[in-house]
Amino acid sequence: MTCHSAIDRIFEGDRSFSFLVRLRVRWHLLHCSRCAASAAVLEAAQTMMQTGFFPPAPAMEEAVMEVIRREALDPGDVPMEIADPPEAVSFRSWVIAGLIILISLSSAFIGLDFAEVAEKGGSSFLIPVGLTVGLAVSIYGALLIGTHLKELSGRFGLR
Numbered sequence: 501m502t503c504h505s506a507i508d509r510i511f512e513g514d515r516s517f518s519f520l521v522r523l524r525v526r527w528h529l530l531h532c533s534r535c536a537a538s539a540a541v542l543e544a545a546q547t548m549m550q551t552g553f554f555p556p557a558p559a560m561e562e563a564v565m566e567v568i569r570r571e572a573l574d575p576g577d578v579p580m581e582i583a584d585p586p587e588a589v590s591f592r593s594w595v596i597a598g599l600i601i602l603i604s605l606s607s608a609f610i611g612l613d614f615a616e617v618a619e620k621g622g623s624s625f626l627i628p629v630g631l632t633v634g635l636a637v638s639i640y641g642a643l644l645i646g647t648h649l650k651e652l653s654g655r656f657g658l659r
C-alpha cells in the first residue's frame with residue numbers, strides 16, 4: 501500500500517472498508533511514521549469535534565427578531581428622512597475655486613508656445629489637453645450644480 505492510498509483510506513474512515521483493507525492500513529501505519537503522524541492528527545481532530553470543543557454559536561434568529569420587534573414598537577428612534585447636509589462651502593469659496601481652476605488651466609500654457617506645440621504634436625497633444633480641460637470644467641460644474649441644486653432651481657423658477 502502506498503502512502504497516498506493509505507492517507508486516502510484514513511481520511512475516508514475505517515468503517516467503510518473490509519477487514520483486509522483496514523489491516524493493510526494498520527500495517528502501513530506501523531512502518532510509515534509520516535502517515536502515522538497524519539493519522540494521529542486526524543484522530544485528535546475527530547475526537548475534538550465529537551467532544552464539543554467548539555462552543556455552540558449563539559442563536560442569531562432570536563437576536564434579530566428582538567431588534568425588529570423593538571423597532572416596530574418604537575419607530576421614533578429610526579430616522580425616516582436624511583436631513584440636508586450642512587452647507588460647508590460658501591458660494592464665495594465656489595467662485596474662488598472656479599477662478600483658481602480657470603487661472604491654472606490657462607497659466608499651464610503660458611511659457612509654452614502653444615501653437616507651435618499643437619502644430620508639432622497634432623491630435624496626440626490636443627486630445628489629452630482637451631480632455632483635461634473638459635474634465636476639470638465639467639467636474640467643477642457638476643459639483644457646483646449638485647451642491648447648489650436648491651438655490652439654482654429657486655433662482656431659475658424650476659420649482
Ligand SMILES: [Zn+2]
Binds near residue numbers: 504528532534
Ligand atoms: Zn505512508
